[in-house]
Amino acid sequence: MSEHDLDRRKFIWQSGGLISAALLAACNSRGPKAADRLLKYAERKNRGLETALFRHTSMDVVQGGAHEAGNKLPAYFVSRTVPVWNESVRGKWALEVSGMVGNPLRLTLDDLQKLPQVSNRVNHYCVEGWTAVETWTGVPFRELAALVKADPQAKFVDFQSFDDDYHESWDIESAMHRQTVVAYGLDGKLLEPAHGAPARVYSPVKLGYKNTKYLTKIVFMPVMNGGYWSDQGYEWYGGV
Amino acid sequence: MRLTHWVNVLAIIIMVGSGLRIFNAYPAFARKGEMFCCYPFEHKPIPAWLTFGGWLGGARHWHFAAMWLLVVNGLVYITFIYLHGEWRDLVPRKGDVRDSWQMVKFYAFRRKDHPHQGKHNALQKTAYFLLPLFGLLAVLTGIAIWKPVQLAPLTALFGGYVWARYWHFLAMLAIVILSVVHVFMVFAVDPYSIPSMITGNYNPEHSPEARNARPFYHLFPKRVTAAPSAPAPAEPM
Numbered sequence: 001m002s003e004h005d006l007d008r009r010k011f012i013w014q015s016g017g018l019i020s021a022a023l024l025a026a027c028n029s030r031g032p033k034a035a036d037r038l039l040k041y042a043e044r045k046n047r048g049l050e051t052a053l054f055r056h057t058s059m060d061v062v063q064g065g066a067h068e069a070g071n072k073l074p075a076y077f078v079s080r081t082v083p084v085w086n087e088s089v090r091g092k093w094a095l096e097v098s099g100m101v102g103n104p105l106r107l108t109l110d111d112l113q114k115l116p117q118v119s120n121r122v123n124h125y126c127v128e129g130w131t132a133v134e135t136w137t138g139v140p141f142r143e144l145a146a147l148v149k150a151d152p153q154a155k156f157v158d159f160q161s162f163d164d165d166y167h168e169s170w171d172i173e174s175a176m177h178r179q180t181v182v183a184y185g186l187d188g189k190l191l192e193p194a195h196g197a198p199a200r201v202y203s204p205v206k207l208g209y210k211n212t213k214y215l216t217k218i219v220f221m222p223v224m225n226g227g228y229w230s231d232q233g234y235e236w237y238g239g240v
Numbered sequence: 241m242r243l244t245h246w247v248n249v250l251a252i253i254i255m256v257g258s259g260l261r262i263f264n265a266y267p268a269f270a271r272k273g274e275m276f277c278c279y280p281f282e283h284k285p286i287p288a289w290l291t292f293g294g295w296l297g298g299a300r301h302w303h304f305a306a307m308w309l310l311v312v313n314g315l316v317y318i319t320f321i322y323l324h325g326e327w328r329d330l331v332p333r334k335g336d337v338r339d340s341w342q343m344v345k346f347y348a349f350r351r352k353d354h355p356h357q358g359k360h361n362a363l364q365k366t367a368y369f370l371l372p373l374f375g376l377l378a379v380l381t382g383i384a385i386w387k388p389v390q391l392a393p394l395t396a397l398f399g400g401y402v403w404a405r406y407w408h409f410l411a412m413l414a415i416v417i418l419s420v421v422h423v424f425m426v427f428a429v430d431p432y433s434i435p436s437m438i439t440g441n442y443n444p445e446h447s448p449e450a451r452n453a454r455p456f457y458h459l460f461p462k463r464v465t466a467a468p469s470a471p472a473p474a475e476p477m
Contacts, residue, residue, distance in 0.1 A: 030294035042305030132272035
């Protein structure tokens with residue numbers, strides 16, 4: 001056996017050990033800090049690609065045979081208890097639609113229900129990986145935008161809530177998608193506090209966390225305005 | 241070309257680790273309010289030490305960044321292997337099934353001598369041919385569950401979101417199994433190939449066929465010197 005062979009064997013064990021050590025160090029970690037900029041760059045590029053892929057004509061379709069989630073739909077909010085609008089303290093609930101609009105409005109639940117209504121049976125795509133089928137009833141966002149005479153320069157829209165400081169801003173194109181509704185009904189009944197009463201935004205073109213519940217304001221904006229989860233590091237675009 | 245192998249190692253480790261961390265946010269396949277037929281470990285998370293990314297959002301960033309590394313690297317590999325003609329070492333040919341069976345028999349001690357082979361043995365060839373296919377499946381099913389609304393036809397091709405997510409998981413599993421077996425065989429049968437994965441040089445005298453090597457058998461090369469009884473040739477003065 002030559003010296004060469006010994007070197008080779010040493011090399012094999014050393015490289016094996018090195019790779020194992022690197023793997024163990026990487027396990028369950030967030031990865032090297034140095035990669036953060038690269039990851040941010042990738043997210044920006046991916047957002048560009050997702051924006052380019054977006055089509056108003058791409059519709060979410062529920063698969064034949066899929067069952068309604070019903071009471072298996074997870075309820076979720078960021079306040080400590082279910083957020084409920086207290087009329088005796090805050091007065092009658094109304095949704096403010098404002099920002100870059102020609103005709104800002106305050107709409108009560110009655111007002112919303114008098115506007116053109118749609119019911120969409122669609123999938124809910126959660127960032128965690130689960131889906132749920134539900135029927136959402138409400139006003140198409142595009143009807144609201146027309147009603148308030150939204151400025152075409154408003155490329156973003158912020159959905160704000162009374163669930164602490166929860167809000168999420170969207171690109172206007174996703175908001176104008178036909179399946180985006182300001183929903184006050186779920187599965188044929190008025191929305192319950194667990195799922196965002198009195199009204200929430202609902203669209204299958206965005207992941208669950210982008211769909212703000214417990215709405216108070218819809219603000220048309222020239223720039224994006226982050227969001228509750230987006231600011232904590234989830235993708236801002238969150239498109240489906 | 242050899243570089244793509246090591247980039248692939250990195251890409252697969254990041255993709256599998258971050259993918260499992262994403263999976264752990266909902267370690268099940270059933271739509272809410274339904275059951276899923278075909279996964280026995282619904283709602284049982286993957287051990288955290290096998291995951292990478294630290295948290296769901298972080299793992300998603302890693303997954304959606306490293307997917308480009310995987311895809312670009314895969315395309316470079318396919319291009320190189322096509323231009324260099326090395327695809328010929330990997331495409332299935334008539335007799336591969338028979339030869340694979342002979343390799344299985346050899347490894348199971350049902351056959352004494354190592355079957356004759358080209359660059360790769362028949363089992364190896366099958367594995368190296370399948371790996372890129374599973375990679376392609378992983379990428380396509382991945383896109384299908386990334387954009388199930390905007391690319392709905394692709395998602396529908398895999399049976400809808402729930403099933404596409406399941407195929408994505410199985411493609412990952414297949415890649416992991418092939419990789420683990422590959423690494424095991426490298427160390428147990430042909431550790432001499434490790435330097436060649438970096439330098440490209442390979443001494444055929446150390447090949448498993450030359451050594452008649454099974455896992456952990458005949459790890460050391462046969463003595464190439466002549467039989468000890470043979471008299472030393474006389475040196476000319």
